[in-house]
Amino acid sequence: MTRDEALRLDEADPLASFGDRFVLPTGVIYLDGNSLGPLPRATIDRVSRVIEDEWGHGLIRSWNEHGWIELPRRVAAKIAPLIGARESEVMVADSTSINLYKLLASALDLQPGRRKILSSPRNFPSDLYMMQGIARTLGSCELVLAEDPAAALDDGVAVLALTHVDFKTGELFDLAGLTAAAHAVGALVLWDLAHSAGAVPVDLGASGGGAGVDFAVGCGYKFLNGGPGAPAFLYVAERHQERAQSPLSGWLGHAEPFAFETSYRPAPGIGRFVCGTPPILSLAALDAGLDAFEGVDLGALRAKSMALGDLFLDLADERCAGHGFRVVSPRDASRRGSQVSLAHPEGYAIVQALIARGVIGDFRAPDVLRFGLAPLYLGYADVWDAVEALVRVMEGREWEREQHRRRAPVT
Numbered sequence: 001m002t003r004d005e006a007l008r009l010d011e012a013d014p015l016a017s018f019g020d021r022f023v024l025p026t027g028v029i030y031l032d033g034n035s036l037g038p039l040p041r042a043t044i045d046r047v048s049r050v051i052e053d054e055w056g057h058g059l060i061r062s063w064n065e066h067g068w069i070e071l072p073r074r075v076a077a078k079i080a081p082l083i084g085a086r087e088s089e090v091m092v093a094d095s096t097s098i099n100l101y102k103l104l105a106s107a108l109d110l111q112p113g114r115r116k117i118l119s120s121p122r123n124f125p126s127d128l129y130m131m132q133g134i135a136r137t138l139g140s141c142e143l144v145l146a147e148d149p150a151a152a153l154d155d156g157v158a159v160l161a162l163t164h165v166d167f168k169t170g171e172l173f174d175l176a177g178l179t180a181a182a183h184a185v186g187a188l189v190l191w192d193l194a195h196s197a198g199a200v201p202v203d204l205g206a207s208g209g210g211a212g213v214d215f216a217v218g219c220g221y222k223f224l225n226g227g228p229g230a231p232a233f234l235y236v237a238e239r240h241q242e243r244a245q246s247p248l249s250g251w252l253g254h255a256e257p258f259a260f261e262t263s264y265r266p267a268p269g270i271g272r273f274v275c276g277t278p279p280i281l282s283l284a285a286l287d288a289g290l291d292a293f294e295g296v297d298l299g300a301l302r303a304k305s306m307a308l309g310d311l312f313l314d315l316a317d318e319r320c321a322g323h324g325f326r327v328v329s330p331r332d333a334s335r336r337g338s339q340v341s342l343a344h345p346e347g348y349a350i351v352q353a354l355i356a357r358g359v360i361g362d363f364r365a366p367d368v369l370r371f372g373l374a375p376l377y378l379g380y381a382d383v384w385d386a387v388e389a390l391v392r393v394m395e396g397r398e399w400e401r402e403q404h405r406r407r408a409p410v411t
């Protein structure tokens with residue numbers, strides 16, 4: 001495809017105007033929205049209003065007068081349609097890692113007589129570390145990692161816990177199929193939607209045709225554009241809510257926090273999965289970030305994401321052949337999330353050289369270059385220009401420069 005053809009695709013793109021909802025620095029092509037979404041324009045005013053008016057003038061009155069106490073639920077209600085959940089099944093709280101801990105412990109509780117948490121060694125490391133931590137602290141469970149988790153399902157598995165989109169390769173797992181396979185042996189499932197919510201339509205179960213997922217967690221700062229360290233979300237299917245208990249039984253998950261009782265009594269429904277005081281400034285940013293999805297057709301979003309990925313891989317094949325790259329993402333767009341990944345032994349320095357050219361992707365050890373393709377604000381010509389920059393970096397051997405080879409703490 002030529003650059004002019006890419007520009008014509010942008011002209012015909014029904015999502016093209018949504019890019020105006022974001023602050024994107026000129027000269028930058030942002031291919032890292034899968035790691036930290038960009039700043040939505042509306043977030044700037046919203047957060048300054050919350051700081052100046054609600055906090056500055058309202059002070060503690062704002063918990064009631066500006067509905068701060070209800071904010072986690074209101075924000076969760078905006079996430080629910082993105083993941084095929086009912087509003088009553090989603091809550092915003094804590095970080096993804098902590099929510100994973102809370103829901104894994106709840107799932108284990110619901111499965112007396114079953115000891116195993118089953119996952120994949122390719123799962124996101126924090127998820128694996130949390131599972132190791134829960135196995136160590138609870139003592140009553142055991143972590144099993146299998147390259148092919150479906151083949152390792154048996155009647156000792158309490159919960160199958162996987163991430164929907166592989167963080168390195170972008171591979172999209174069969175959420176409905178694996179959920180059904182787990183249920184067939186009596187296991188519960190917990191899906192981490194960190195790399196799918198906001199980019200890949202998910203149907204956890206609200207619609208009749210949904211996957212019937214038991215538990216899920218996901219991230220606020222990636223495709224949901226909630227800002228650095230934004231609070232995460234969690235999902236508990238309605239059918240489990242009255243029996244499932246949070247192991248982190250903090251006061252704001254109590255049925256009556258302001259009764260200040262000595263003993264914990266869980267709130268009814270999803271509210272019991274809140275632990276402590278919600279971070280209102282970050283929640284306000286996430287709330288404004290989610291408004292960027294208003295009016296967006298999720299089917300069109302997915303179609304464009306797949307097309308951008310196909311374009312990237314086609315151009316990389318055509319123009320980067322001979323430079324030693326290996327495509328590690330599935331070629332079939334229907335088996336891919338909203339990112340493409342290439343492997344190269346000089347991956348780190350190549351990513352740094354690209355960043356110096358204004359094309360921001362990231363690197364995942366040992367050798368993966370990741371390019372997130374967020375269809376709300378990226379166009380076809382952006383992808384064309386990004387591959388052009390990659391060609392220049394390789395042809396000019398820019399990755400050999402000393403400044404691109406020094407490792408920073410965040411890659």
Ligand SMILES: *Cc1c(COP(=O)(O)O)cnc(C)c1O
Nearest residue numbers: 095096097124126163192194219
């Ligand atoms: C980004 C990500 C997380 C992040 O967890 P935090 O607790 O927010 O640091 C967890 N799981 C997966 C799969 C992720 O991609």
